[in-house]
Amino acid sequence: MSKTQHFDILIVGAGLSGASLACALRGSRYRIGLVERQRPQAAAGWDARIYAVSPANVDFLRRCGIWDHLDADRIGPVERMDVSGDAGGRLAFSAYECGMQSLASIVEAGRMASELWETARRQPNIEILCPAEPAALDFRPEAARLRLSDGRECQASLVVGADGVNSWVRGQTRIQAHLRPYEELGVVANFACERPHAGTAFQWFREDGILAWLPLPGNRFSIVWSTPDAQADAMLALSPEAFTAKVAEAGGHRLGKLELLTPAAGFPLRFMKLDSTVASRLALIGDAAHAVHPLSGHGINLGFQDARALADRLLALPAFRDCGDENVLRAWQRARAEETLLVRELTDGLHRLFKPSSGPLSLLRNAGLSLAGSISPLRSVLARYAAGLT
Ligand SMILES: Cc1cc2nc3c(=O)[nH]c(=O)nc-3n(C[C@H](O)[C@H](O)[C@H](O)COP(=O)(O)OP(=O)(O)OC[C@H]3O[C@@H](n4cnc5c(N)ncnc54)[C@H](O)[C@@H]3O)c2cc1C
Known part of the structure; x- marks a missing residue:
């Protein structure tokens, strides 16, 4: 039987949202596992995926x-x-x-993703598990347990679903997604x-x-x-x-x-909103938590701000507090609710x-x-x- 790996935080998905959260927590006391099915590639020429990154998120990426x-x-x-x-x-x-x-x-998505990946890879408190696919997730009072499809077992106080709009992590919970193509x-x-x-x-x-x-x-x-x-x-x-x-x-x-x-x-x-972005030992960030029309170019900007606010809250926690405590996560959810609602509904309204x-x-x-x-x-x-x- 394989040995269980212990982490404080397991982030599933090393896209821009998940990898930026890991990097924002670099050098902290948290031991972080970053689960990703494939490493990001920067295009040889100009990347077709180009994002408009807001000034606040330029500061966050710095x-x-x-x-x-x-x-x-x-x-x-x-x-x-x-x-x-x-x-x-x-x-x-x-x-x-x-x-x-x-x-x-205006920045190429692939180059941002590769830089975040390289930065995460060099950190002693971050372990990248890639290629890896989650196969089973079980939330217990004392910890969350994640089994990967290759049989590896991981345990963490907090699981962060950063695995995009079709989030596998979200699918393992009772959280309802209201999705409208x-x-x-x-x-x-x-x-x-x-x-x-x-x-x-x-x-x-x-x-x-x-x-x-x-x-x-x-x-x-x-x-x-x-x-x-x-x-x-x-x-x-x-x-x-x-x-x-x-x-x-x-x-x-x-x-x-x-x-x-x-x-x-x-x-x-797609347009997507959730009833909740947290549960005990779980937080959803980025496109796993919301999807907006690209007409205002705010999608990944919301994801970066989810990551920034969650990192701030986790870094401010005293060492004796459980980082998967639902009360801690609810406070983060409240802090993010207003901006997400405003951007999502304003963008959807403009589209209509x-x-x-x-x-x-x-x-x-x-x-x-x-x-x-x-x-x-x-x-x-x-x-x-x-x-x-x-
Ligand atoms: C045409 C278009 C233009 C856009 N333009 C802008 C813009 O200008 N500005 C802006 O802010 N936003 C823009 N967006 C939105 C932006 O693309 C998304 O908000 C952003 O990519 C979300 O990043 P994410 O990291 O949350 O999710 P994703 O980019 O979906 O990343 C999810 C990661 O999880 C991994 N993953 C998924 N499932 C699993 C699994 N089961 N196991 C392991 N790993 C898994 C994936 O491989 C991936 O690396 C645009 C979107 C579109 C479609």
Whole structure:
């Protein structure tokens, strides 16, 4: 029979949320096990998965020890946003208006994940179990026990489910997930462009979905085009030339001629909320705990803030307190509830308002967009929402 490995905290999933939690707890008294089925890979060229990381999370990633190791020449600061409605509405605002250097930093997901992985790997208090798949999870009053599919047994005071929207860990509990597919794909790709974008993120609310152009360093940008499944499938079936022409036309040729750098890929989009993100000896973070539409680019920003707040609470606990105590975890859940609710519902509301085919609302929403753009304090509020300072 295999020997049981003892940890204080077992984190299942070393995506950005789980690995950042482990790194935020590096050098602490906690012995941490990080369970992951496959190690992250940084793409050789430009990564198709590009995230807008908020200023608060740049600080968090600095604290995790990775921000200054990322190649600054591959990070694009967003200095202004230019949002267009589908019937003439327009709204533009800048970081300058709310006294910030940038609204967000556009970073490749694979490079962030690899840096977090390398940092976690070097820590004496973190053990990475990979490749590993959990097979059975049992919550007992004195500890949680996790059996891996290769027969290894682990025990911990606290299990953190950071294993994404289809969380296996969540599935082993009674926690109810309310999941609603948007019936859309987020189509992503990277382009080189003829004209400089000057750090501008463009967003178009269109009849056929929401298109964002996010600035990468140099004359390059990344797109997220969220569009109904059938249209996304048709888009993904286009030749590279036809797809490039479609993207250039949809953006009104704002940045001149385009050249496709990374082939288009599609990701299903979902809304998800849970009745609870904690139980005795369990906390769920990141996409395991909530899923939001990418139109506001807040998904992983919520995951990073879950990790930051949980790390803060665990680090502040006196050594005699049990880190899997449900009261401790409930206090963390309360601290995270407001921001998660606000971002999730605001993003979902915006999606409903600008949903393709929401016909009679078109005039109203375009007028609203232009009105918001003409009121300076409102622009500043929107700039803070875009920067994740809700
Ligand atoms: C098109 C698109 C664009 C987006 N753009 C943005 C953006 O600009 N800004 C932003 O903040 N967010 C964005 N998001 C959201 C972002 O992608 C997610 O919020 C983020 O990836 C969630 O990270 P996570 O670590 O919580 O989960 P995941 O990335 O899903 O990671 C889960 C990890 O757990 C591992 N795992 C899963 N199951 C198991 C198992 N059984 N055993 C072992 N390991 C397991 C996986 O291998 C993975 O490493 C976007 C999403 C989409 C679809």
